[in-house]
Each structure stands twice: as structure tokens, then as C-alpha cells.
Amino acid sequence: MKILVFSDSHGRLGTMVDAMEKERPQRVFFLGDNYQDGKLLSGCYPEVPFDMVKGNCDFCAGPDELVVEAEGVRFLLTHGHRYYVKSGTWRLPVAAKKTGAKMVCFGHTHEALNQPEEGIWLFNPGTAGGVYNRVGYGVLTVEGGHVRGDLR
Numbered sequence: 001m002k003i004l005v006f007s008d009s010h011g012r013l014g015t016m017v018d019a020m021e022k023e024r025p026q027r028v029f030f031l032g033d034n035y036q037d038g039k040l041l042s043g044c045y046p047e048v049p050f051d052m053v054k055g056n057c058d059f060c061a062g063p064d065e066l067v068v069e070a071e072g073v074r075f076l077l078t079h080g081h082r083y084y085v086k087s088g089t090w091r092l093p094v095a096a097k098k099t100g101a102k103m104v105c106f107g108h109t110h111e112a113l114n115q116p117e118e119g120i121w122l123f124n125p126g127t128a129g130g131v132y133n134r135v136g137y138g139v140l141t142v143e144g145g146h147v148r149g150d151l152r
Helices: 014-023 035-044 091-099
Strands: 002-006 027-030 050-052 065-070 073-078 103-105 113-117 120-124 138-143 146-151
Touching (some): 002 014, 027 035, 035 050, 050 065, 073 091, 113 146, 120 138, 120 146
Parallel strands (some): 002 027, 103 120
Antiparallel strands (some): 002 138, 065 073, 138 146
């Protein structure tokens, strides 16, 4: 299963639309900051399931975090601001272990990250909107209970 991961689009959908056309995912994780961008994108691709959380710039209805499963892998989806990720990521593995998640997908910092910490894989796709950092997104490949993350 191929999952696209977007965060921090901030009203700029171009990269996400291009990635959807190029990557042809089976699922999408949208990690907030601009939740409405995720809603608009999901409306353009109704055949693709979207799992979305709100960020610190989202003042609408929607979940702050989700625990989802794909192909036997459990993911914790969060924007990251409630875990103060700009001051360090050490809180994320603690939260993941409480939920049984193998990977935490988060945003907020606008900086891409793909690394393990305390036995939990941390994955931040960067900013789909290119705000303060280079434009980026993530691709997760999930198969047989294993996940591989790539930053694009």
C-alpha cells in the first residue's frame, strides 16, 4: 500500500495535487495546517481514503490526532504542536507506545524527518506549502506489517 503524507500546506495545494497525480496513492495522511486544503483535495479524489488531523492554524471541526492502521501497521497521526515538537520530539515515542503505534506521522516544524527514536519511527513530510522551508511530502510504503518512509 502506498500512502502519501502531507502537512503544512497553508493554502497552497499545488504540490499536493501534483503528488497525487504522480504517486497515485491508495491512502493519504494529512497532518494539519490547513485542514480545509485536505478537505478540498479529498473531494477531488473521492476514491482515495483520507485520514486527517487539525493543526495549530486550523479553527474548524476535526480530530487533533488519530490512530489508524494500514496493512498491519499502526500509525499515530498528529500535527505535533500539542507535543511541542519544535522543542524536541521525545514526547512522540511516549505517545506512540501508549497507543501501540509503530510510527508517528507529524508536521508543525516544516522540517522533513525520517528516523527512529526510542524504537518508534518518526516521520515528518515537511511542508507541502513550502512555507519557510523547501516544498516536500512523504511516501510510506506499507507491506507485510513493515513500513518504509521516503521523503520527496
